[in-house]
Amino acid sequence: MDASVRVRVQRDDFHLAAEVAALTRGRADIGAVVTFLGLCRDEAGSLNALELEHYPGMAEAEIGRICHEAVQRFRLQAATAIHRYGRIEPGENIVLVVTASPHRQAAFDGANFIMDFLKTSAPFWKKEHRADGSAGEWVSAKDADDAARDRWSR
Amino acid sequence: MNTVNLVYFSWVRERIGKGEETLDLPAGVVTVGDLLAHLKTLGAEYESALEHQNVIRAAINQEHVDHGEPIAGAREIALFPPMTGG
Numbered sequence: 001m002d003a004s005v006r007v008r009v010q011r012d013d014f015h016l017a018a019e020v021a022a023l024t025r026g027r028a029d030i031g032a033v034v035t036f037l038g039l040c041r042d043e044a045g046s047l048n049a050l051e052l053e054h055y056p057g058m059a060e061a062e063i064g065r066i067c068h069e070a071v072q073r074f075r076l077q078a079a080t081a082i083h084r085y086g087r088i089e090p091g092e093n094i095v096l097v098v099t100a101s102p103h104r105q106a107a108f109d110g111a112n113f114i115m116d117f118l119k120t121s122a123p124f125w126k127k128e129h130r131a132d133g134s135a136g137e138w139v140s141a142k143d144a145d146d147a148a149r150d151r152w153s154r
Numbered sequence: 155m156n157t158v159n160l161v162y163f164s165w166v167r168e169r170i171g172k173g174e175e176t177l178d179l180p181a182g183v184v185t186v187g188d189l190l191a192h193l194k195t196l197g198a199e200y201e202s203a204l205e206h207q208n209v210i211r212a213a214i215n216q217e218h219v220d221h222g223e224p225i226a227g228a229r230e231i232a233l234f235p236p237m238t239g240g
Contacts, residue, residue, distance in 0.1 A: 038240055052239070055163055055232060058216035083239060095240055115240060121218065123232075124239025125164035138165050141236030 004078040005067040009059045011086040019098050023078050030077055034107040036097040036115055042090035048129040051136075052094070054085040055123035066117040074110040076101050081114060083124065116149045156183070158225065162203070163234035166210065169203035179225075186212045187221035189231065204233075211236060 006023070008014075016035055024030055040050050067079040080098040088094055095118070099110040120141075128136035161174045183192045190207050193200045204210055212219050213232040225231060 053164055054239070055161070055213070055216070055234070058213060058232070061216050062218075119240035120237060122239045123163065123213070123234065123237055125235065126238045127164075138235070139238045141238055145240075 004076070005064060005071060006078075006080040007060055007064045007067060008082045009054060009056075009063070010082065010084060013084070013093055014082045014096055016096060016098075019080050019082065019096060023080055023098055023100055027077075029102065030100045031102045032104040032107040033098060033100050034104070034111045036095075036111045037093060038095040038115075040088045040090050040092050040094055046131050047090055048131045049087050049089045050094075050139075051087055051127040051129060052085045053125045053127065054083075058123050059083065059085075062122045063118060066114055066121065069117075070099070070110045070113045073113065074099075074101065074106040076106060076110045079110060079114065081118065083118070083122065085124065087129075113152055116145070116152065119145045120149045156181070156226070158189075158228055159230045161230060161232045163232065165235055166203045166233050170199050184224055184226070185221065186214075186219060186223050186225060186231070189225055190221065190233070193233075209236060210234070 016037055020033055020035060024033060063081050067081050070076060071079055076099050078100040082096045084094055097111050097114050099107045101107040126139040128139060130136050156179045157176060158179060159176050162170050167173050179192060183189050190204050190210060194204050211234050214223060214228045215230055
């Protein structure tokens with residue numbers, strides 16, 4: 001395993017600045033850090049919360065595999081991925097990806113790659129809890145997310 | 155007989171009505187696809203959960219596999235819908 005990859009799957013919130021600091025602390029060789037923060041959004045005032053179900057064990061393992069592939073492919077110096085589960089309300093954090101590289105492009109590409117594969121391969125499922133109290137639906141997977149992933153193999 | 159531990163997630167779990175179970179499989183069940191076909195014979199709840207068999211994703215020992223993957227030696231087989239994390 002590559003010590004530069006950090007993966008956490010947790011119920012609690014996380015702090016972006018603290019994760020960036022943990023990744024860069026004591027290093028002078030990093031030239032670029034890119035962060036992606038995914039939040040729970042409410043498009044029409046109709047969402048009370050999302051319930052995120054995950055597959056314990058596999059969720060960590062799959063995100064780890066994705067991060068290691070990104071580190072190798074883009075020669076990243078480090079990658080961190082944190083994904084929350086449980087009940088998450090609009091405005092709250094869901095996922096954080098942090099990548100580091102000597103120059104910016106690899107860090108941008110690495111973060112993008114990790115998110116595209118995380119969305120389609122990491123075992124998480126979102127269920128909506130509606131503001132009107134009605135039974136929520138499971139969020140459907142999007143073809144656009146599959147297409148975003150597939151462009152990396154072209 | 156081949157005994158397997160099955161785990162289910164999201165609406166597959168809800169429709170089957172349980173999150174996990176241990177089943178004895180008949181000898182003819184060789185691949186993930188065979189397993190899905192077998193499960194659909196076990197009752198209306200399985201039929202409902204696995205109706206659109208081609209959209210069901212599978213993992214063996216916590217790694218993604220295709221429906222053609224042999225299940226021999228699997229400690230844990232997971233069945234779930236397409237993922238919607240991130």
